[in-house]
Structures are given as C-alpha cells and as structure tokens.
Amino acid sequence: MLPVLLMLLCATAVCRAQAPAEFTPPGPNVALHKPYTLEPGPNYGDCSIDRDRTLLTDGVYTQGHFWVQKTTVGWVHRHPVAITIDLGRVEAISGVSYSTAAGSADVAWPSGILLMVSDDNDRWTVLGDLIELANKQGAPPERPYRTHRFVTGELQAYGRYLALVVDQPPYMVVDEVEVYGGKPEWLTLPMTGKQVSMKPLEYCRDMTMQDSITARLRTDLDEIVGRIEGAGLSDAAGTQLRARAEALRAEIQPIASVPEDFTTVLPLNDLHTRIYALHAPVLRAQGHPPLVVWKSHRYDPLQPLDAPAQPPTAPPALRERMMRNERRAETLNLTNSTDGPLAAELRVTGLGARSRLVALREVLPTDTLQRTPITAAILPPETQADRLRLTIPAGMTRQVWVDLDSRDIPAGTYRAALAVDGPGADAVTVSLTVRVSELAMPDEFDIAIGGWDETNNKGGYEVTAENMMPLIANLREHGVNMPWSNPQVMPTPGEYDAEGNMTAPPDFTSWDEWVARWEGARCWGLFPNVGDNFAGEPVGTPRFDKMVGAWVTAWVEHAAGQGIEPGQIMVLLVDEARTDAHDQRVIAWAKALHAAQPEVVIWNDPIHKEPETVAPEFYEQSDVLCPNTIRFLELGQTYQDFFVARQQEGSELWFYCCSGPTKLLDPASYYRAQFWLNLKYGGGGSLYWAFGDEAGGSWNAYLQTRTQYSPLFLSPTTVTDGKHMEAIREGAQDYEYFRLLRERVTELEAAGVKSELLAEANALLVSGPERVVGIMGREKMMWAVDKDRQIMDVMRLRALDMLEKLSEL
16 A cells, blocks of 8 residues: 555646756757656656656656646656667766655755766766755755755756756655757766766666665764763773774775675664674773673663673563463563673573473574664574574674564463573573463454565565565464455456357456465455456446456355455455545446445555545445554544444444554554554554565665565565564463453453443453554654553463453453
8 A cells, every 4th residue: 555645736836847047958958759668667656657768858847736637757766767868879968857846745956966978878977966056046845745856057067868867755745857968069078976887777776775874983983982981991991992992994885796695684783783793892991791681671772782781680581471372472582791702602401391381493684674773673583483593793783583482382470591601701501481371362363464475476666576475475474364365366257248248258267376375364355456448348337347346246155156255255346545536436347346245345445635535335334444544543533433334334444554664663653563452443454564575675775775664574485584573473372361361351341241240341442452553643653752662562471361260250
C-alpha cells in the first residue's frame, strides 16, 4: 500500500513554474523537442508515465496543480532518477532549467541535481550540482506549495548528451527541462570538470556510496572525540587520544573503488574499525572492565557506541514468563573496552534435555540510507544453538538475541546459567529463569496477519526465485497467515458470448501456483486493481454483471476443490480508494461479485479524509474495512467513531500501516502495538506494507533507491530475521493472551460464576490495550523516540496472571 500523494488544492497556486525574476536565459533552448531517456521509469499514476518520452522537452509548462496533471511526469519512492537528453549533435551549453513543484503533501525540493555531459554517451564530464548553482539566486521556501524552476546560466560546456540525476525522495514531479545553447567557440576549448567512464546514474550511486561511507566514519569519529572530555582521562591521555583522532580523520578520504561485496554492516572497513577502537580507552577511563555485559530492552534502539553510564555492579539477570508453545526473547549487550577485537563465547548450562528452550543469536549493527545505525538483523543460531561465538570489535557493543522457544517444553520453571567468556576478560555468569505456564498458545493465531509479500508468480520488489520459498517459510514461522498477491495471480477472465455467457473458462495457472506455495493459509488477499471494464465490457451493464458473476463463480468452484471457502477469498478492488471515481468503481464491481458469490469478501482500505461524505453503498459493499493505522489515530475521535459505527453495522474492522523507512520505525510501537490497536477496537487483522519491498536490498543500504519497507533483511538469495519481524510475532501472541482472557471471562459469566476476578479481568481487557495504544502514533512511531516499550510486556503478564487464576474457577 504505497502512501498516497494527497491533492491539496491551493487557490493561490502559481500556474506556471517560476524562475527567479532576475534570470534571463543565456541562449536558445537546444533541448526543445529533443528525445530523452528516463531511468528508472516514472511510476506515479496521478501524473503521466510519459510513454513516448516527449513531455519534458515539449516547451509546454503545466497549468494548475502539478502532481495531478498528465502534463507532468512523476515518480514515487524511486531515486535518484536520471534524465538523459540527446541534443542530436554536440552543442555548446551555457545553462540548464529544471521545472518542478513542492511545499505540500510531503513533497520536498530536490536535495541535488547532478549535471553531466558527454559527446558519445560513454565518457562523461561532471559539471556540478544544479541546486547549488541555482540557489545562488535564492532558494525556494520549503512551504507553502509553489512551482519553481532551478536554473543556471553559469555553465561553459559542450556535449551531445546532457544528463540530470535528480535526488528528490519520496516524490519527484517534473514538467519541463531546458538546455541553453552557448558560444560556438567553446566547442574547441578543453572541458573542465571531472571525467568519468561510468553512466550518470551509476556514477551518482558510486558518489552516494562514497559520501555515505566518509560521512559515517566522520560522524562516529566526532562522537568519540566528544566523549573524551569528561571521561576521566588524564590531560596527557586526552591529548594523545585527540592526536590519534586527528590522524584518523586525515585518513578519511574517498576510496578508489567500493568493493563489490561491500555491506553496511558496522564497522564498514578497516579504518572504521580503528576509529571505533579509539572508544576503548574512553570506556576504560570510565571504569569499565575489558568485557562489559549489560542489558537493555530488546526493542530499545542500540547504537554501536552505546555502553552503560556506569560500570555494572553485578551481572544482569534474565527472566521470562510464557505459555507453552510460544516464542519470546531477551537480549544481552556485550561491550569490548580492550584495544583489539575480543572473541567472546557464550554457553547456556543447566537445562539438560530442555536445552532447546534457548537459542543464542548474534544481532548485527547496520547503517541505513539515512545514516542512522540500527541493531536489528538477527543471524541464525549456530548448529549447537545454546552456544554462540562472536567477535566484538574494539570500542564497540554487540547484542545477543536470547531466543526462547517453549514449543514441546513441559510446564515448569527452568533455571540456567549463561556464561560469557573472552580472552583477557573475567568470565561473567548471567542467570536465566524461564517459567512456562500450564496454559498453551494456540497453534494458529486468531487474527489475520499479512504484508503484501510479492510471493506469487516470479516475485516482485526484492523477492526472487531464489529467496521466495525461504521468505514464505520465514513469514509463516512468524505467524503470517494471509498472503497477498499482485494482479498477476488473478484468474484470467475467460471468454463470453454476446449475452455474457461464459464459453471458455478462466485460466487458474498463476492462482494454483500461489495457492500451492501457501497451502493452508487462513485467508487469501488479492489485488486485481480493477478498471472500468471486464474483458472489454464496460462496468455497470447487465452483461458486465453477468460476466463477472460467471467468472467469480468459476473461481469459487475451482477454489473449493483446493479446500478454500469463498469467505477466505478477500479482494481489494482499488487500492486506498480516495475519490468518488474510485468509490463508484468499487461499488459496481462489488455488487456484481456479491450478487453471484455473496460470501466472497470485499476488502477495502479507504483513505478518505472525510469518510462520512462517501457514497453509503461503498461501505455497504465493504465486508472488511481496513483503515491506515496512523491516519486512524491522528484524525481523531470523529474519524474513529465512523469506522466503529460501520463495524457495528456488520463490517469487520482491521488495520494496516505503510510508513517508512521501516528500519527506522519502532518494532514495539509500530509493529507489535498494532495488534493492541486491534484489541482495543475489536479488530481482526494486522497488515503491513510490505514484506518484500527492501528498496533494492538490505545489506548495502547506501544503494537503496527508494524507501524501504520490509521488516526482514533480504538479499537476492537469502532471508534474515529482523527485530521488526519478531515484534510482529510477539504482537500476535499478545493478541492471543487477551483473546483467551476474553473467552474465559465470557465462558465463566455465561456459567453464572461470581467472582471479583471477573471484574478485574474485564477492567484489564479495556485498560491493557488502552495503555499500549498510548505509545502509538505518528510522533511516536520513530525508533529513536523514547517511549515505554515495556508496557506490552507488563500488560501481557497481567493477562497471563489473570488467565491462570481464572483457570482455577
């Protein structure tokens, strides 16, 4: 569910893109009506996708609001974008103009527009940044909405090809590019500027990598230097460390070439390792021993340089209570204050035959495209899961995920010791106590869990033939029970006669393949992205209704042979319906589907800001209404009451979220807490955009070309767990605690049982979700924002206490 660029009509909007008043084009527009290429291709549907590649050089400036005009070209969550114009011959070039708009609806001005020229489309010369050149004449204000032309007349260059590499996330909209001719004598002069043999987009990405690497190193070095003051170092030691820091700073230079196997796992390279090592004497000056073992909440953000403010006086103790057949976790942090890498080894003892209760897994720190490090990638355990060996670079902190799995573990209290050893460091023993309840977590969750996974046909986004089945296995292991398809999986229409009778059945090949991959799923989410006709028949005609009815009936009958009931088929006809045209399309299709197969579910995720103004039939045809969680929370009581009223009228209420980049969002308040929002409102589904969308890949975040959304770490061949995915499973389990509690209370009340415990349980059923929802919302969804992440653990354990007490009544 890609976030929608809301149309904010502005009565005072400038109709034609404006250049600074004092700018006069220094020459004729030699790009007029010239061909060009766009890489990647446009994908924002409210603008044009410019199939013929003519709009940007047609000399026509857009009238009206930019991003709803078919005279503009738009991208969403794709950056940077290379616009390469073929001028037809080598031309002298004195300037460039780029026409765009920003200032509302989350659209910002470009952060950079790299200009490059070439005679042969092979070797290129870098001219500079158009934004930097244009802003000499004054930068446009961030708000309100306005159009603007970034222009310069300061160039003295030549070439047949001119490329603009534009970085303008998340939305980029442009309507015209002009290139101004220069003096003919320039053609004989030597070109100034960096010469490169890479294509413009490739060069820009390489420069982004270089900039990101050097910025990461400088930022971490500055952080460490800032900690020297006040660390308790002697003057001489402080002076020596600062001198080392300056020597390291001098080494921070763009590298000749970035290795092909480069990853954004921290540290990034040998120099980065030596920078982090500078932190070790600071830690020792603060009194820390060689190996510091400490604890933080598993979903608290952890930075590579984090360490306790004071040396721990005793080893941490790990305690957990859980049901049988459940997965929970704790974490340990290990900080190395020695001057070299520390090879730590962890061993769990004392569990005997129950050793499978615990698995130790390393959590890797990685950088993000936004240059905010996270510690979230959870590696698989070693073959002997109750042991772990990891290397902690000097001055850094590494985290261990203590995975607790009570499947096939009898009820009881289990006590173990977790020994942590390292060369030159005193051994530390951490106590681990796990109490497993007599109560059991159900094998299947009673809430729909999905996330637009792209696991049909050959995959999509970062889902490939090689990683698709591991992804499906991972998702199912974390409780996902509702796969989502894109339009490719839909049965074909079939063939029909003039009266609308089916004469040839649909082709179910893609559907069958998808169903086989997800055999036994709770329900099936399908997005056909319907238009205004079916197999050529316009929407709303009797023949249309008859054809759609025959088609869905054939589909339902085919699915029945696969053990799938009609009520498990859930169809999203139009994504994020927000206009009357969308609503009417949904109504027409839904009526035709329901008339033939009333149990097939029409699943809608509307984003109308004023839902009460929508045609009532839209809601009458909606079996499931799934508002966006962030909008639901921020638009207030009236908005919330509207959806609750529709729920009371018979529609199911679910929730989905689609904010990003998700690696910077809080696993607790964004992912796990959405299940508690379902608890508060009696919801039946928790969905997330998007399990398969990792913006090009997880392991080199500096090359991501758009906003990433996956809670996992994906490569073309591998799938690695992430804390955000763990939070989804924990949230589903939390949901089951309260669902079981509600069922037990209802059962006892129906049996006429009288007990004060029932009043306490009913109060908890209200107050628990209410307390948790208090840490949700747009202002609280970022991981870096402080919040009470323990509240879900506290409320869950209260529910467990109450369930155990009520089980005795």
